Amino acid sequence: MTFETAPPRAEVEFHCSGKATGKMRNELDVRMVKPFTEPSHALATDEGPFHGGDASAPPPLALFVASLTGCLMTQVRAFAKRLGVQLNDLDVETRVCWDWAREGRTYETAPKSFEIDVKIDSDAPLADQLALVAAAKRGCFIEQTLGRQNTITHKLKTPEGWISAD
């Protein structure tokens, strides 16, 4: 399927199976299942000494910030072609900051700031470059996700079956 042959609307769905291994390492098998199935990707996360891990893989937040950066970059490049903006080169710098607070024996976190600097090498007029970034933001799955208040539903396996953990 390509953009030209895609239906006007579709659902895009990803599944991930995570298995705890090592001290804090997780083996993650991720694949797109809609609108068509793609081969799965073997990924992993680990933690450093703070969490007693072996730092054998990037921490989850590194994957997260990389995914946001890569997603916006994909849209800028994909839409540059479609909007007729010549693009010689593209560099993006992303900074994401969270607040962290101890709460008894555990801790709580909250997002604080998201900043993305886009460096487009192009002879296109500035207005066209700004329009390209605006379209990329609307097309970026992860930016659109972060811009909304999402509900995540959790289930926990019990001997009697799955129950809600929310």
Place this chain on the structure above:
Amino acid sequence: MTFETAPPRAEVEFHCSGKATGKMRNELDVRMVKPFTEPSHALATDEGPFHGGDASAPPPLALFVASLTGCLMTQVRAFAKRLGVQLNDLDVETRVCWDWAREGRTYETAPKSFEIDVKIDSDAPLADQLALVAAAKRGCFIEQTLGRQNTITHKLKTPEGWISAD
């Protein structure tokens, strides 16, 4: 720094430098810079035929879903120790779905659903396991981020310097 020696409050910040290479591939260098600096992680994203890429690396959404899954798993394991819940094994299945809609020459997206199934192998009482999942949700940076409406600020480089692209 460990949990025991960490201050009661801190900022956790990650930086990512993305460089467009190949047809749709992005080289991503990610590192934690606060509350302490960690070695950087070399990651990459690519796209498949839909976007004219070479599928030489996972797509950004695969990193994103893996980061969410890994983040919650990290918290479950880290907090199991602190809350005294014995944990023999942990498997998590995550499903994330987005709506995709063609809009002229580009497209727009919106998140639709987030489901996380947690399978804890433990002899601990169910109430303790549910309390563990609840604490893990509060401690999971990515879950807490997705549960809020975040503002992402963008800048674009021009010959005269950086300007707002929002």
